[in-house]
Amino acid sequence: MSDFEKRLRNDLEPHLAAADPRAKISAYHDMPYALFRYDPEQEYPLRRELTMLTTRLTQKGKRVTRISLADCLSEAMTSQRPLEDWYDAERSGTVEETIQTITNILEEYAPLVDLVAARMPTEPDPKKDVVLISRTGALFPVYRTFSLLEQLKGRVHVPTILFYPGDLDGASGLRFMGELDAEHNYRPKIF
Numbered sequence: 001m002s003d004f005e006k007r008l009r010n011d012l013e014p015h016l017a018a019a020d021p022r023a024k025i026s027a028y029h030d031m032p033y034a035l036f037r038y039d040p041e042q043e044y045p046l047r048r049e050l051t052m053l054t055t056r057l058t059q060k061g062k063r064v065t066r067i068s069l070a071d072c073l074s075e076a077m078t079s080q081r082p083l084e085d086w087y088d089a090e091r092s093g094t095v096e097e098t099i100q101t102i103t104n105i106l107e108e109y110a111p112l113v114d115l116v117a118a119r120m121p122t123e124p125d126p127k128k129d130v131v132l133i134s135r136t137g138a139l140f141p142v143y144r145t146f147s148l149l150e151q152l153k154g155r156v157h158v159p160t161i162l163f164y165p166g167d168l169d170g171a172s173g174l175r176f177m178g179e180l181d182a183e184h185n186y187r188p189k190i191f
Contacts (some may be wrong), residue, residue, distance in 0.1 A: 002042065002045065003124060004036075004038040004039065004042055004045075004046065004049075005045070005049060006190055007036070008036065008049055008053065008191075011191055012025075012036055012161065012191045013056065013057075016053075016057055016062070016130050016159060016161070017056075017057060017060045017062065018126060020126065020127050021130070021159040022126055022159055024031060025159055025189060026159075026188065026189060027188065027189045030153060030154060030158065031130075031149075031150070031153055031156070031188060032126065032156060032158060032159050032160060033148075033156055033159070033160035033161065033162065033188055034146075034160075034161055034162075034188045034189040034190065034191055035150070035161070035162050035163075035164045035174070035189070035190045035191065036162070036164065036190075036191045037164045037165075037166060037167075037168055037190055037191065038163065038164070038165060038175065039167075040137060040163070040165035040166065040177050042165075043137060043165060046134070046163060047100075047134065048131055050066070050134055050163070051103075051167050054066065054132065057077070057130055059130070062129070062130050063121065063125075063128050063129050063130070063148060064129075064130050064131075064132060065085055065119065065120065065121050065129065065130070065131045065132070065134045066124075066131075066132045066133075066134065067119045067120075067131060067132070067134070068134060068135040068138075069112075069116075069133060069135045069136050069138055069139055070135035070138035071103075071135070072112055072115040072119075073106070073112075073139060075110070075115055076105050076106055076110035076112065077102070077105065077110075077116060079109070079110045079111060080105055080110065081157050089101070097130070099141060099142050102142040102143075103142050103143060105106050106139075106142065106143050107147075109144075111151075112139075112143060112148055113148055113151035113152060113155070116133065116148065116152065117152065117155045118154075119180050120155070120156065120157075120158070120160075121158060124157045124158045125158070126157060126158045126159065128157065128158070129158035130159050130161075131156070131158055131159070131160040131161070132160075132161055132163065133160065133161065133162040133163065134163045136162065136163060136164055136165055137165045137177060140165075140176060141176075141179070142176075142177070144176060144183060145162060145176065146183045148162075149162065149188060160189075162191075164176075164190075165177055168190070174190070
């Protein structure tokens, strides 16, 4: 069993299965969410584990909502123009221009926070609902999850875990995909 599998099953899952997980996963009463860090190379094993985690939590009476940030990114991009047009634009421009354009879309034209919030459970019940946000690596290098979590404050009312591919840097710093400079302003608890 890998390190992330042990942490997922032994540290995170018992909290999510609890009658009211919020106090165990959150450092703040108005932010019922946390981060689960894993090595980017473990993306496919993580997806498999999330499917099994969903099944186990459902069997314990939880209503699990899974949100794919890759799907949110795709929706944001196609809301502006067909994907084929984006591929052509990427080939004709620079990497920096492409990154900036996608960042602008996710921040201004089809805000990622709105796409995620729209996928949250309707009629949320913090004692029954659990939200798992995955496929975070799809945002690399165009969008930092720090921004998303800060903007979700007050819009998330049920226990929510964002699965973060990256490296831990000190007690609360995270390096997205192990590549970008560490962000040390993450307030949510890190598993």
